[in-house]
Each structure stands twice: as C-alpha cells, then as structure tokens.
Amino acid sequence: MLKAMHRPFHVAPWQLTLGCGLFKLLLAAGAFALPLLHVDALPKLVGWLLLAGGLSELLLSWTGRHSWVGRITFGSGALTLVLGALFVGGPWHGLYPLAPFVMIWFLLRALLSIDVAFQSRLTPMANWIWLLLRGFVDLALGLLLLAGAPFAMLVIAVFGEAPEFVRLFSATLGLSFAVAGGGLCAIALTQRRYRRPDPFMTNT
Template sequence: MLKTMHRPFHVSPWHLTLACGLFKLLLAAAAFALPLSQVDDLPRLVGLLLLAGGFSELLLSWTGRHSWVGRITFGSGALTVVLGALFIGGPWKGLYPLGPFVTVWFLLRALLSIDVAFQSRLTPMANWIWLLLRGFVDLALGLLLLAGAPLAMLAIVVFGEVREFVTLFSATLAVSFAIAGGGLVAIALTQRHYHRSDPFMIAS
C-alpha cells in the first residue's frame, strides 16, 4: 500500500525555476567577464552580481517558504544578498579584503546544498545529484580560496592586486553560478515532465 508523505521538495512553477536557472547562467557569464573590468569597479560589480543572484533565489523560494526546502533556499538567498551588500556598501578597495567573506559564503552554501540533496534523494523531481554536485563544487571552491589566501596576500603585498587573483576569484564565482543555474534548469525540466510543481515523496 502506498503512503504519501507530504514533504514537498519544490513548490515553485517549473517555468519560474527555469527562468531562475537561466538567469544564473547569465550571471555566470558576467562573472567570467569580470577580469575585463577596471579593478576599482570590481567590488561594486561583484556586489551587483551577488545581489541579483540572491534576490533570484529569494523570489524562487518565496512560494515554498512554508516547506523545509523553501526555508533553506530562502536562507541561501539571504546569505548571498548580505554578501552582495558587503561588497557594495563597505569601504573596500579591491577584492582581496572580502575574500574571507566569500570563503564562508561558499562553505555555508555547500553545507545547505549537501543537506538538501541527501534529504531529497528519494523525491521524484529533486534531481538530487545536481544539488549534491552544487554542494561539493561550492565546498571545493571555498577550500580553494582558503588554501590560496596566503599566496594571494603575499602577491598583493608585493605587486598589488594582480590580474591572476582577479581571474581566479571571478572564475570561482562563475563556476558556482553556472552549477547552480544548471541544476535549476535540470529541476525545472523534470518538473515539467511530471506536469506538476509541488511533487511529494511517495514511499511504499
């Protein structure tokens, strides 16, 4: 006998999920182009990208705010908005002073994504492998920034904020956006396949 467990994975319409995923892919492309910008403009541009990404997550999570995954998505978006506000509103020059905040952001988002992936692995439309991939990618990016911080600081002290650091920073941000966007697109297409936006986990 089948028993339905009312534990919705995602309650946003599939076309909203798809739009958010495509928007994240556009943000990834913009992040890859950051090294072409003037160094003095970088904190503000990164902040704008983070704000855009964070608000898109908040929008996506709003319809699911009463579900467990909706609250986690909302928390992830809120973290991103706070980080974007730090980039825009702080008295920062260059990207390096904000490196530790970005590292913490990557690690926190990684924990959230991995937790959601394992919690939703039996849900038909969760595409939990994408969520797990996103979590491990963010974890790897956070650890990469953490490991490279001493060398980056030495190079900045000697040469100033070098283009290589800017390129690495931009690439990590772009990869994170790209994986998140790709995952949302995959989830949206699976939602569309099942023809409903609020799947429930069904267990025997």
C-alpha cells in the same frame, strides 16, 4: 506519519524555477567577464551580481517556501544578499579584502546544499544529484580560496592585486553561479516532464 516526515520537494511553478536558473547562468557569464573590467570598480560590480542573484533566489524561495527547493534557495539567497551588501556598501579597494567573506559564503552554501540533497534524494522530482554537485563545487571553491589565501596575501602585499587573482576570483564566482543555475534548470525540466504534483505536497 509519512506526511510528517517529509516536506514537498517543490511547489514553485517550473517556469519560475527555469527562469531563475537561466538568470543565474547570465550572472555566471557576467562573473566570468569581470577580469575585462577596471579593478577599482570590481567590488561594487561583484556586489550587484550577488544582490541580483540573492533577490532571484528569495523570489523563488517565497513561492516554494514549503519545499526543499524553497529551503535551500531561501538560505542561499539570504547569504548571497548579505555578501552582496558587503561588496556594495563597503569602502573596498580591490577584491582580496573580501575574499574571506566569499570563502565563508561558499562553505555555508555547500553545507546547506549537501544537506538538502541527501534529505531529498528519494523525491522523484528532486534531481538531488545536481544539489549534491552544487554543494561539492561550492565546498571545493571555498577550500581553494582558503588554501590560496596565504600565498595571495604575500603576492598582493608586494605587487598589488594581480590579474591572476582577479581571474581566479571571477572564475570561482562564475562557476558557482553556473552550477547553481544549471541545477535549477534541470530541476525545472524534470518537474515539467512529470507534469504532476509532488506526492508529498498533498495536504501539507
């Protein structure tokens, strides 16, 4: 009965999880640097950051596809790839037209992360607090964009896309990547410290 009620938390090698986490931290640094670049190039640059992040999550989710981490990284990776494709493939000028899609991305990732955090809280290697933190950070960022959208729309209509909006957008994206990357690094190091299979992996 216990085996039927639980999935293993993690089956991917800890080295791969750590690598994915570090890669996410690099993407966070790139996102924070976006205000230094030319505005017209930002949508496609953001799109490539998102595509890179989504592909890294899908790689991790494939090796851990029967695990809690696999579940969250597959869902998050798929959402991130879709959003990245919108940024890269669309005829966008500036970041604001894509802000509603980013807001939805944050909210969906938040719900997924919070759900997995609570379901994995009794698993020794889960570091479920990181998953919960990631969920609440993405939820807060999504609500922040939602709350600021009407004011930003008015300012952009009058003055064009202001540097302040670009900085806010890049900060929210960078923070999301940073928390996700930090969480994956923490999970990988916890798994390495235990140096034993997850008890729920046996005969699953």
